[in-house]
Amino acid sequence: MNRNELFTLAENWFAKQNWKAFAFQKQTWTAYLQGKHGLLNAPTGSGKTYALWVPIVLDYIKNNPDYKTKHKKGLKAIWITPLRALSVEIAQSATRFAEEMGTSLTVGIRTGDTSQKERAAQKRQMPDLLITTPESLQLLLASKNYDKTFKDLNAIVIDEWHELLGTKRGVQVELGLSRLKTISKNLKIWGISATIGNLQQAREVLLGPNSEAFNNSELIRAKLNKKISVKSIIPKKMEKFPWRGHLGLHLIDEVVPIIKASKTTLLFTNTRSQCELWFQKLLNKYPEFAGEMAMHHGSINKETRLWVEQAIRDETLKAVVCTSSLDLGVDFAPVETIIQIGGPKGVARFIQRAGRSGHQPGKESVIHFLPTHAIELIEAAALQKAVKETVVEDRIPYLQSFDVLVQYLTTLAVSNGFFPANIYREIKSTFCFQELTEDQWKWVLNFITKGSQSLQAYDEYKKVEIEENGKFKVNDRGVAMRHRLQIGTIVSDAVLTVKYMKGGYIGSIEEWFISKLKPGDVFTFAGRNLELVRIKNMQVIVKTSKQKTSRVPSWQGGRMAFSAQMSELLREEMYEAAASMELPSSSVRSSELKALRPIFKRQIRESIIPKSEEFLIETFKTREGYHAIFYPFEGRFVHEALGSLLAYRISLLTPISFTLAFNDYGFELLSDQEIDMEQVLDNDLFSFDFLMDDLYKSLNASEMARRKFRDIAVIAGLVFTGFPNKLIKTKHLQSNSQLLFSVFKDHEPENLLFLQAYRETFEHQLEEGRLRLSLERIAKQQIIWKQCEKPTPFSFPIITDRLREKLSSEKLEDRIRRMLKQLEK
Known part of the structure; x- marks a missing residue:
């Protein structure tokens, strides 16, 4: 044919x-x-x-x-x-x-x-x-x-x-x-x-x-020109001092009419704990949704997830509260409406979620944006522009991932065996290993056969044998079995299954959360309040609880940070907001910026809204101590690194210690003594000279690399995670990998896996490239230091975020109400 x-x-x-x-x-x-x-x-x-x-x-x-x-x-x-x-x-x-x-x-x-x-x-x-x-x-x-x-x-x-x-x-x-x-x-x-x-x-x-x-x-x-409409849910009453603590729950009554007007609505939350909370609160306030509403996130058991997906296709559910577990391609046409709760932190993720509604060629996608605090409305305005101009993020590929290479070569040795000369050519042809040198290749071969220079005395690291004809092969059945069990690169915290005492599997939960609970404690999971009975054989045994208050599980992957593109869009929107305040309200086109005017007015009264050529620092004193707030608008991860860097550099000038807090807009240094800000500005502390060296000292980079090394050690097969029903506890994995990390640090600092841990910490966790760019930008801006009487609307979400780490949600709400009363005076 x-x-x-x-x-x-x-x-x-x-x-x-x-x-x-x-x-x-x-x-x-x-x-x-x-x-x-x-x-x-x-x-x-x-x-x-x-x-x-x-x-x-x-x-x-x-x-x-x-x-x-x-x-x-x-x-x-x-x-x-x-x-x-x-x-x-x-x-x-x-x-x-x-x-x-x-x-x-x-x-x-x-x-x-x-x-x-x-x-x-x-x-x-x-x-x-x-x-x-x-x-x-x-x-x-x-x-x-x-x-x-x-x-x-x-x-x-x-x-x-x-x-x-x-x-x-x-x-x-x-x-x-x-x-x-x-x-x-x-x-x-x-x-x-x-x-x-x-x-x-x-x-x-x-x-x-x-x-x-x-x-x-x-x-x-595919040039399909899909139309995406972004609608912001704007609170009727604007809080002048916004805070993130209630996760948008104060807007539940605004959400319900949207749900009722649609056949099926997906409510996307950024974290599994937020997903659990929204599901609970919606059901408590609107019990008529019982049976018509479900929850979907990665830790709920497979049967329940599949049931939810099928129910969406059959149009038997009115609403599903979910996380990114429903982001990707699960194909169902009937979803009519999407609600995004809180900033999605990235344009691509937002567009992907919007595309779940009107999920048919030619149909318009409608996505409602619900801010968890008022300033997130600026994100909504930025996302509307991004959708119009199709500004999306790059995905940065990994380079020289030696842990994955070690695993792959062992895989080939477990099956048919391999001849290094042939495989080297293939590996060099990949993007990840195009720069692989002969010396590095020899090191990797040496590592899989002898266990590297410092582990040569231990037989358990000699996994691959070299046969007479030069073929590299695994001949030990135990080594082969353990390797097959551990193939993969997703290394998460140990996961425990949650089961009722009488049997019945509910889902899975990370060990680090459960390890904080004791028998009798109540936690919310899969939409139910459960009492912990005991932990046995990687199983969390629970029973239903009628107790009203409970702890909501959090997961390690919970906190996402802004992408570089999202940060840039946000800054542009912020600069536009500053300019819009010089115009009469009637000539401001964006409904989000119009709604934020009361907050901006209050911000200008206490401080300023920075323009494109300005970098804002605010200082004020409260009962807690002396606060210094910096606003790079670069996202959580960059702010964590910048805050630590600045704190370290200030401590070199004056003996002083800080508590650090940060969100996607800025970071706070809190101390019991006043920072000499003139000294900070005169000494050019935002310089990118000696950046790597100072970062290394300020962040306890060794500790971060140590944590990163655990994953590398698991992927490379240096530590064994255990058999399916008898997994090794995370703390044992951590101590085994830490022991190896210390051995390499002291006796083999040129070990490629050890060096990889530091490289990944700087490149992927601290986003060192972005950090450099933001310091370059700050160097060109005029630094405006505002000595304020009290917290400003911009600083309030950062301060309250830090309090949340210490207080239960009930105590936090009371504390914040008291703070607001003070500020409104």
């Missing part, structure tokens, strides 16, 4: 579904059938799945003219998805098209949820089309004779590539692809990505810089 005949088959099928193929879908089909590789940039809900399943099946029809009567079994295509939740729907789409085209192609799923029985069946006979995750692909590479499994592989599709790109799972994919390119001679590699700032680089990382695949590839963009 020629291409026109193949296209006619597909278009007829589309017509039967009452669909019409988009230009980007046809463009992808053409490129694929021409044997090209590529990256497809398409938003969620635009038909991207069929853009690639269709040509995979058409290509099979083209190469097998008697496909209706004869079928050669074996793996032909792999679809990699970062989320297990997506695999069922992708499988349904593939099965539907393959069957209705009259082929005998089989579709299978292989993820962490796949049963042993199903895996065994796949071992005997692989499906033609396999949907899997990055971890499961590595597990296939760890099985004997994997080269035979993959030899007839024609296509591999990496879905949601933007999600994998800036992570070590992305590095795993790069390494896996470097191997498959060698074994599968006719392999076509395709990625699917939502909009990110660095799409060209995303394609380069996927296909390998300057590779044959990259030179024979296309970047296809």
Whole structure:
């Protein structure tokens, strides 16, 4: 069949579904059938799945003219998805098209949820089309004779590539692809990505810089011009001193009419604890929602999550309170309305969430923005601009991730073994390891065979043997089994399962939260108040509690920070706000800036709103001590580093100690003695000279690198996390990895994994690049120091954030009410 005949088959099928193929879908089909590789940039809900399943099946029809009567079994295509939740729907789409085209192609799923029985069946006979995750692909590479499994592989599709790109799972994919390119001679590699700032680089990382695949590839963009409408929920009464403590719950009554007017509403929260709180409070205040409202986040058990997803499709739920667990591709058209509670901290995340409503080509997406404190309305105004101008973030790829390389080489040694000369060429062809030197390569080989210079005396680190013919191979069955159990790069805190005393699994919770509770304590989880009975064998045994007050679990990943793009948009909006205050209210176009005028007036009365060429510092005294507040508007992580840096530099001038608090707008240094601000300004303490050295000393970088090293040690297999039902406690993992960290620090400071811990701390955790840029910007601004009588509206959220760390939510509300009374005088 020629291409026109193949296209006619597909278009007829589309017509039967009452669909019409988009230009980007046809463009992808053409490129694929021409044997090209590529990256497809398409938003969620635009038909991207069929853009690639269709040509995979058409290509099979083209190469097998008697496909209706004869079928050669074996793996032909792999679809990699970062989320297990997506695999069922992708499988349904593939099965539907393959069957209705009259082929005998089989579709299978292989993820962490796949049963042993199903895996065994796949071992005997692989499906033609396999949907899997990055971890499961590595597990296939760890099985004997994997080269035979993959030899007839024609296509591999990496879905949601933007999600994998800036992570070590992305590095795993790069390494896996470097191997498959060698074994599968006719392999076509395709990625699917939502909009990110660095799409060209995303394609380069996927296909390998300057590779044959990259030179024979296309970047296809779906130009669908999706209309997104952002509506802010503006409080009727504006608090002049905003604070974040109530997580937006004071606006519940504004949200309910929106829920009632829509078929289905998704309420996105930024953290799992906020999700639990909103669900509880909505049900308590509006009991009529019982049975029509559900909750969805990553720690709730799989059955409940799947039930919620199906109920959204069936339109039986009025509202779902959720976290980013519903961000990605779970395809359901019926969602009508999205409410974003609090700033989403990134433009791409906001657009992704908006796209969940009107989740059909051509439909408008509506997203309501609910500020958790008034100043977040500035974020809403900034996001409206970003949506209009499609300003989105870059995803920064990892470089030289030696922990992932060590794991990958052990994987190859566990299965068929490898010859270093061949594999070195493949690894050098990846984006992550393009700068890998011969010396570093020798070090890594030495590490997997001898356990590096300082661990040579211990046999447990000598995992890989060198056979007589020069092949690197794992021959110890125990080593192989432990390695297979630990394949992956997602290292989180140990997770305990939550169960009722009488049986019945509720979900999972992180050990660090549960370790703070004692039997009898009550906590809220999965929408219920539960009393802790005991902890036994990695299980949290609970019973239902009628107690009204309870603790809400928090999770380690809870606090997100602004992206660089979001910070820039926010600053621009802030500068516009300053300018708008010189205009009459009637000529201010933005409803958000108009609503914020009372707060801005109060801010100007006490201090200023900084303009683009100004950098604001406020100082004032309260019962707590002397406060100095700085406003770079750069996001939480940068402020943590900047605050520590400044505190360290001030302490070199005067012996003084500080308490540090920060949010996305600024940071506070609190002390029991007054800072000599003239001295701070005269000594140019915002200089970026000696930045790394001062950061290292100010932040206790060794301690941060030590924590980072735990993850690196787990990924590289230096510490074993335990067997499935007998996981090793986090504190033991931490102490084992700390011991190794100290050994390397004292005896082998050039150890590549040890050095990686510091590099990742500075590059990824402290965002050292962004820190430099913000210091460069401050250097060009005029520093305005305002000595205030009392806290200002801008400083209030930072101060109250610090109090929250110390006080329970009830005491905090009382304390803040008293503070507000003082300020309103």
